[in-house]
Amino acid sequence: MSFTGKSRKSWIEETLFKRECVRFIPSSWDQHRCVPVCQICQNLIRCYCGRLVGEHSWQEPVPPLSFYAASGQEMEEDWSIEVHTRASPTNAYGTIDFEDTATRVCRAKYVRVAVDSKPEALLQLMLREWQMERPKLLLTVQGGTENFVLPPKVMQAFSKGLITAALSTGGWILTDGINTGVSKYVGEAVKVFGGHDLRKRNTVGITPWGVIDNNMDLIGRDVFKPYQPLGNPLSKRVCLNGFHSHFLLVDDGTLGKYGCQQGLRRKLEKHIQQQKIHPRLNQRVPMVCVVVEGGPSIAFTVLDYVSSAPPVPVFVFEGSGRAADLLSFLHKQTANDRQLDADIIENFLTRIGDEFGVERTEAIRLYSVLQQCMEHRESITIFDSESDDQMAPDAAILSTTLKGTKASPAEQLNMALAWDQADIAQKDILVYGQHWPVGSLEKAMLDALVLDRVSFVKMLIDNGMTMSHFLTVERLEDLYNTTQRFLQHLVEDAKQTSLPAGYRLSLIDVGLVIEYLIGGAYRSSYTRKHFRAAYSRMQDNVSMDIYSLMFSIHPVKKKKKVQICSNYGLRQDLQFFRTAQPYKRKVDSSLGDASLQVLFNFNDLFVWAVLQQRQQMALFLWQHGEEALARAIVGCKLYRSMAFEARLSSMYDNIAEKFKADSLEFGKLAVDVLDCAFRQNGQMAMKLLTSEMEAWSHFTCLQLAVSSCHRPFVSHSCTQTLLTDLWTGPLNMRKNSFMKIILSLLLPPAILLLEFKSEAEMCHVPQTHEAMLFGLDSVKSTPAPQATADLVNHHDAERGSVSNVTVQWLPWITRIYDFYTAPVVKFWFHTMSYLCFLMLFSFVVLVKMENRPSIQEWLVIFYIVSTAVEKTREVLMSEPRKLRQKLKIWFSEYWNISDFVAILLFLVGFALRWHSDPYRTAGRIAYCLDIIFWFIRVLDLLAVNQHAGPYLTIITKMTSNMFFIVVMMAIVLLSFGVSRKAILSPDEEPSWSLARDIVFQPYWMIFGEVYAGEIDPCAGGNSCPPASFLTSFLQAVYMFVQYIIMVNVLIAFFNNIYFDMASTSNKLWKYNRYRYIMTYQERPWLPPPLILLSHMALALRCIYWKLLGNTEPGERGSGLKLHLGHEDRKKLHEFEKKCVEVYFHEKNRDVQSNQIKKIRAIAERAEEMSVMVGEISEKVNCIQHSLSELDCQMGQLQDLSALAVDTLTLLTASDSLQKEEARLAQCRINPTLQHVLPHSWTLPHRSNTDCDVPSFRRLNTKSCKSTPPSLLKGSVAATSRVASVERHMGSKGSKEAKHKDTERKEETTTEVSTGSIKFKSPSFQSSENLYPHYSATERNNLMRLAQTIPFTPVSIFGGEEVSIYTLEEAPCDADADSPSASFWSSKGLSAILQPLSSEEGSLDGGLRQGCRMLCTWAEQDVLKPGLIYVAKAFKSEVVHVWQKHFPGSTALQLCLREIQQQRAAQKMMQVFNQIKPHDMHPTPRFLDVSLVLWHSNGQWLTIERNMTGDFRKYNNNTGEEITPCSSLEDMLLAFSHWTYEHSCKELLVLDIQGVGEELTDPTVIMADDQSGGKGDLLFGPDNLGVAAINGFLQKHTCNLCCHRLGLKGQTYFFMKCF
Secondary structure, eight states, X not given: OOHHXXXXXXXXXXXXXXEEEOSXXXXXXXXXXXXXXXXXXXXXXXXXXXXXXXXXXXXXXXXXXXXXXXTTOOOOOOOOHHHHEEEEEOOEEEEEEETTOTTSOOEEEEEEEETTOOHHHHHHIXXXXXXXXXXXXXXXXXXXXXXXXXXXHHHHHHHHHHHHHHHHHTOEEEEOOBSSHHHHHHHHHHHHHSOSOGXXXXXXXXXXXXXXXXXXXXXXXXXXXXXXXXXXXXXXXXXXXXXXXXXXXXXXXXXXXXXXXXXXXXXXXXXXXXXXXXXXEEEEOOEEXXXXXXXXXXXXXXXXXXXXXXXXXXXXXXXXXXXXXXXXXHHHHTGGGOOOOHHHHHHHHHHHHHHHTOOHHXXXXXXXXXXXXXXXXXXXXXXXXXXXXXXXXXXXXXXXXXXXXXXXXXXXXXXXXXXXXXXHIIIIISOTTOOOOXXXXXXXXXXXXXXXXXXXXXHHHHTTOOHHHHOOHHHHHHHHTSSOHXXXXXXXXXXXXXXXXXXXXXXXXXXXXXXXXXXXXXXOXXXXXXXXXXXXXXXXXXXXXXXXXXXXXXXXXHHHHHHHHXXXXXXXXXXXXXXXXXXXXOOOGGGOOHHHHHSOSHHHHHHHHHHTTOHHHXXXXXXXXXXXXXXXXXXXXXXXXXXXXXXXXXXXXXXXXHHHHHHHHHHHHHHHHHHXXXXXXXXXXXXXXXXXXXXXXXXXXXXXXXXXXXXXXXXXXXXXXXXXXXXXXXXXXXXXXXHHHHHHHHSGGGGGGSOBOOTGGGTTSOXXXXXXXXXXXXXXXXXXXXXXXXXXXXXXXXXXXXXXXXXXXXXXXXXXXXXXXXHHHHHHHHHHHHHHHHHHHHHHHHSOOOSSOOHHHHHHHHXXXXXXXXXXXXXXXXXXXXXXXXXXXXXXXXXXXXXXHHHXXXXXXXXXXXXXXXXXXXXXXXXXXXXXXXXXXXXXXXXXXXXXXXXXXXXXXXXXXXXXXXXXXXXXXXXXXXXXXXXXXXXXXXXXXXXXXXXXHHHHHTTTOOOGGGSXXXXXXXXXXXXXXXXXXXXXXXXXXXXXXIHHHHHHHHHHHHHHHHHHHHXXXXXXXXXXXXXXXXXXXXXXXXXXXHHHHHHHHHHHHHHTTOOOOGGGGSSSBBOOXXXXXXXXXXXXXXXXXXXXXXXXXXXXXXXXXXXXXXXXXXXXXXHHHHHHHHHHHHHHHHHHHHHHHHHHHHHHHHHHHHHHHHHTOOSHHHHHHHHHHHOXXXXXXXXXXXXXXXXXOOSSGGGOOOOOOOOOOOTTSOOXXXXXXXXXXXXXXXXXXXXXXXXXXXXXXXXXXXXXXXXXXXXXXXXXXXXXXXXXXXXXXXXXXXXXXXXXXXXXXXXXXXOOHHHHSOSEXXXXXXXXXXXXXXXXXXXXXXXXXXXXXXXXXXXXXXXXXXXXXXXXXXXXXXXXEEGGGSSOTTOEEEEEEEOHHHHHHGGGTSSSOHXXXXXXXHHHHHHHHXXXXXXXXXXXXXXXXOOOEEOOOEEEEETTTTEEEEEEXXXXXXXXXXXXXXXXXXXXXXXXXXXXXXXXXXXXXXXXXXXXXXXXXXXXXXXXXXXXXXXXXXXXXXXGOOSOTTOOTHHHHHXXXXXXXXXXXXXXXTOXXXXXXXXXXX
16 A cells, blocks of 8 residues: 555544444333343344444443343433444445446445544545545535435426536535435436536435445445445335445444434535635635425424525425425415415415324424524525426526525625636626625636636626726736746746746746747847836835835834845745735826836736636637737747647646647637738738737737748738738839849849839838838828838928929939839849859869959958848847847858858958968868858759749758768768778777778768779788678678668658658748848848948948937837838727627638538438338338238138138038038028118109118128128127118018018028127137237238238228128119119128328318228228228217107118219219210219228218319209309209209209319209108208209209200299299
């Protein structure tokens, strides 16, 4: 065990204890008592602690005990924890592993503690030993301990609200920790919403040790114990909940007794309430009690919470049951101080008794406690999860905590700040009219920055917090001195010293760090002289204030205090006095330095966020304030430098990648903003790049990007466009520019022929320092920038007016000046001069050197000396203030080093050449070596070219990256060269030639020179050194390694670099292009050696300005910068701010468009899936149809098999009874008994005798037919119903016919009953209930199929079983040539119909109700499975009216007559279609109608096929008709006319309606004298008789079809009728 583990173990055992009972006090006096104690007593009588005698721990040997008092004495000793238990170091602590939580790892820390443990020790245990996070909110959950059921909505609100509130605020949850009651629901909430971060699952269970099941398994010191939460259901103990993170197991020495933990839990809660919510904040930890369900004790617990000081808010979940519901009810009833009525109180008392199962006296006491709770109703919040007006449960809990603690607004703001709940603060705290103490919001802002609460900083800024007023030196230093070890290391690196312990960073230290990270010539505003002076004065004044304060407190010790205050170390320690009240603004005039008041803004806060590694805060601050583009570049540079420093330091390797990612994020941000600005306004975007920024060391954005090595930014189109404008300057040349420039240099008058840019085109191009000094912009027509204009105006005032002649020459002078000062002209001018210099220098080194320099050599000398002077000017006029920094930056460039070496080497050679030999020869050799550097310098001139530049970049990359390979090759070379030389020359004397001999030949061997003649040193008779044969072997190995391996590795390395750089070389060239342009932008236009004239002119200009009293502006005058006035700078900042807004708008739009694209993609995929599902559904339907057909075929085979079995049974019968049963089983029906009943009228119906009322045929059933027995039963039921109908039909047949009918009925009944006996054979009864729609053979088949294929036919045939009866056509028996007659089918065929919900409108009419039905199965295709039909039934009122005419079967009679009249209309339509002319194309027809018996309720219906389309009605049963507008309408109206004439004025078909040519529901009108009265109703109840005929004759208008059919007109008919 480690030292830390040992110390932790010893601390727990020294601090925490357990309790054990050491005195046996019997809890009950049993009849069995003895002295001494017997074994029976030891196993029967328990102590007050709940243990037996043998389960106690004795301090001494067991004394003789008596379980009863002596005679005349009573047992007055009561058991108590203090007297009868003793404390000992705890023996149970460690980790519990819950074994049944297989879904995730659930482990919990636990410890057994005494009931009187100190809450301070428990809190220290949880914070230090268990490493729990400091609580910012305490959620104590109170409720029922027994299992209860929560409604789903209440459980969802409780689970999500509790866990979300705890996780979002970093709160602790306290429960009983058991696996029952409300603690179990808390565990389930943690399981669902708690996540997998164990450190955030701070759910503490405070559980009695004595009630835990298997608690002895947890005994052990610092152990890992597996625990099974599933306890014994017969045990009275409980298990621990597996989703708690920590357990405090409270031990009071008892066993199996609840409640001992409540006292310790309450003490711990109060102690936690006294802790600070955060070390920076003075606010204490808030607490809220969450009540769910609960028993009577909850009322006392709530009263204790709300009546404490300060009160603890209580949050009650209404609807959870018992105590919670009672609190909710009483809280609502007593709102607005309303008094309860007597009846309400009585009901409430009854409810208390019912809920808790207590007597009335106890109920009254509980009611009194609840009333006392209502006196503190402002601390009680009721949450109704069923209400739509309630907020989210977590927000409601937090709002209750804020309001219920009665804290001040500043304290509430601190709580919301610690929770990071800005939305709650905005809604409940920062409200209109709220009074805030002075400095409270500033303190909140400082705390929000320190705690990295971005949302709070945004909220405070939106509410009017001004950063310039908020930031002071003290506050900014406080922010920098927050815990950040890496920043202190950066300070040590910047100051190159170690910081003492407890060192407090100052802003000057921060400035040094910023300069160290950005590098180059950058100077932080914190390190400038004026800031240092003001900061020093402020520190002195603060020290004096501290001294005065200390002297006023202890005036006697003045001398000692002065000595202490003079100590620097104490100055660091006394920062407490400076920061104790950092929120009151200093009003002392001595500290009112303007630099300290206006210096700080969002830029300073942004740099703080970056240096403190707070990326989200930095991104937020970046959006505020001015110069956002510069801030993004600075953030990129700072993070990149910090990543570099982190990589150098092995302690921070883990954060280097994070720094790199943050740097890339800010770099991308800068490029995106620049791109947005360039798209908005190109010129303004280029002004953003070159405008001088005072807050950033007078740098420009372009300078910052170059110093940050931000290649994508410099390579952007905007930057390159600006560089192109800078390169060409005022010249406007697009093609053959170099030829025009060279020609103009050779022929100066050609300058006047060149084209120059206008002032508008040059407004974004900054001025050079040289142009500002000469002040030539005053001659231009457009005003110059403000800074330059002031200089020019002052200069003009000094020199007075200019003559008109001079003004006329100024444009020509300006053109010449603009031409020679353009960087591209300077480049070509200097290049031409440099090439001439190289030619002269080459001539000098190639010819003999004389004693005195020649003219050519003097020209070379002047050129190099003037170049040295120019290099000195570049160093002196660079931006850094210190010479050391200037030299450091200048030597950081490779070509400057090359120039320095070349100049120095030339000066050495020049000094040696004045002496005689051998010094002159050495000087000449120096010349020869020096010219190499000058020739190499030509490569820098080629880098300007767009095509050659990228290749030079690749070469530079190869040269810089080949170092390690060259070192490895040198190691191989030296290893071979030394060994070879040592073997071949064993007697070599010491000399410097040894070094040459070692590397000379091995080096050339790399390039293929093997020195073949020297491979064998013994060849040619030479003496052989010892072991000389080894050199050949060593040379072979060396050549293989060096020439074959190393050289090819180098080639492959170069090849890899080439391909890698080929794609980025163009960007690198664009980045390096800035250096080339700036080099010639700042260089004088005259080339060496004439450049000395430019130097003299610059010196005179500087002297002149100093004599005038205007000192050079220093940094503002150096570099290529655009100096803008106040108004121009303001416009530029507004433009930049607008670009930032546009950028975020486009970003949000892109996010929304991406979401829309994702939604569209998901919709397309869903549509594709829908199509696939449809295809699969079709395939499934096809398969089901095939399987259904297969099932039918198998059923038929089973029927044939059953028939064969029946036949064999008949042949093997041995007695007459068996023969009779076999004969009855086959049930062969005599055809002579098949009479057609009932009989409907035929079309040529002319007399009453022909129109007898039809009667029904007996229904016969064949038992051998493959028909489901349930359908056969339906047929039998139909037979009985039809027989009853027949008894009530009132037909006019003869008695003989009735007698025959009676005989047929009895015969049929016998046959059916016989058949039914057979189907009720025991062999079929076992599976009859499983498949009621199938026969026995079919059921056997289905049972076999169910074991082989996943198909259940019953699932297809959804709906209810019906019987279908149809009208069939047959010729009359008397005469074969007579027309066919309609008769009802002898047997009803079965079908299954499924009602459908009507989405196409109602099908109800005036007399009947309609419903669409889906046929899912039909016997013998009486209906088509899969088709939709319309079933119609007469309304109940219609049946009631006609019941007096058909008392027994009214609905059946009405359905029969409805079917008969549609059959009559159908036959008439058939005749009409035969006799109408052939050119009358529409052929209308009426649908077939059948009779339906609904088995479930015995209802009679009619059924016909469903029609789809435009349903129209052409006339009604009163004779009204529509105005025809088509041939079909003419024909249908003519058909009604035709039926009246064709039937000799007896019948009239009206109420014609349907869809197109398909018609339905006609009305056959018959006069009363023809129908025989209502009692003998032949057709339907809608027959209106003569009234309908007269109405038709009056309203009908004959049309063309009527005339073609030869029908009489309307008047003729009307007259004839009267």
